[in-house]
Amino acid sequence: MGLEDLYQQIILDHYRKPRHRGELAAPSVEVDHNNPVCGDQLHLEVRLEDGRIAEVGHTGDGCSISQASASMMSEAAVGLPVDDAMELIEHFRLMMHREAEPDEDRLGDAIALEGVAKYPVRVKCALLSWMALKDALQTHTATTER
């Protein structure tokens, strides 16, 4: 067991070449989240269409884990109906707290972040973008229902 668990090649690949990085032309909702412990910052934009996540864009800066996680989260989330996305976020959260067996079919590359669970201070880095997505979806639901 070593740092290779934490810094798997697939994670470093997402860190170096983040997917869905950038801003959207017409976001339905945007949120800003930061990790007060380490100063990581994330700006997340989501475009919803017919109850599905059509597009995700993320900007900001942070460590390799938070950046890779945002990239992986975006890949996993695009195309999902909002309800499924909320379930996936909860599944990811449970995985990071070692309370669920990871489901690779749903998580995609994000399953590689399972090793982060062994490093408690880094769990927040991995969760940052997922919690931002949850906030974005809830914010959007709340504003459209009103």
Added chain:
Amino acid sequence: MAAELDPRALRADFPILEREVNGVPLVYLDSAATSQKPRAVLDAMERYYTETNANVHRGVYALAAEATDRYEAGRFSVARLVGADRRGTVFTKNASEAINLVAWAWGIRNLTAGDAIVVTEMEHHSNIVPWQLVAQITGARVLFTPVDGDGRLDLEWLEVTLRTEPVRMVGVVHVSNVLGTINPVAEIARMAHTYGAKVLVDASQSVPHMPVRFADTGADFMAFTGHKMLGPTGIGVLVADPATLDAMEPFLGGGEMISDVRVEGSTWADLPYKFEAGTPPIAEAVGLGAAADYLMDIGMDAVRAHERSLTAYALGVLSEIDGITIHGPKDPDVRGCPISFSLPDLHPHDIAQLVDRQGVCVRAGHHCAKPLMRTLGVGATARASTYLYNTEQDIDTLARALAEARAFMAA
């Protein structure tokens, strides 16, 4: 002048430095967060609990008198270290509480709407947030002295602000926990006093590392914490002139701090007890006294000489790393031990995680100085900070670990 300090000999006094982490020897470079503790401090605290434990300032029996003696001896040592009056040396929980004491006991009663409190962009949150809280209540404003590109305070701005604004308090850190900058506190105090403002110096990063005489700082108040100066956690110190403290009302109320309590009102105990409500951190005071004695035995001039030389060495070694940005002054004469740095290809969090493999402890984050992080234009930095037990070899290990971290992430 004290004899030169030999860190290799001193290391034997620090049991924790013998341990390994991740199968390699510990290289502790986070003393700005908290220092390690020498055997003398640990033994003094254990002796207190095994031989002398009783509550202080109450019992008439011999054991209680001994406990009180030990507690007050701790105060005496701390006061001697910084040249303070025993009556003006108040034990608090930490430096934050010492600053809060001034903000609440002095600030609430002396600040009114429109008054200005000046702090600096390089303050630790502990010398910002208490003033913001008090400003909310009093209607005073908190202004921030800017920091220039070399990590120095803009004293011209301060002069203009003192001249043009109703500044009542200037809060300034003696040594920045991020930049390492040693601020000219005596000059700042002279300026502030010219315009009738009080001065609070946060000496948390200076008292452990260099000779600091309270009178020489020119400050009205000086706050520092025990655990960064070889002492235990749970105890900090506020130093002030007794006359200044006499003119203030108490901060926290309770036991210990009263002279008389009647249903129609109470009167306060003499200094310093007026500001020490409740049973104090007795064993911690004993431990902190032992830490102050340990430092005085070595001599603060010797501690500073060692750390100045080690900082010069570290600045030299680190500046050779390709692409590195070292924040703060480059001249070791005007800086203390904390060295914050950034690498273009490695986030501070990843740096701290990767060098940990070599047993190297460095801090990553905003170091409780978010306004400064914004000034520097970074979200976080990595920080290595040394103390009297660190050696040039520790710096070499850090440099090697950084090179390996780079290679690992690039692979």
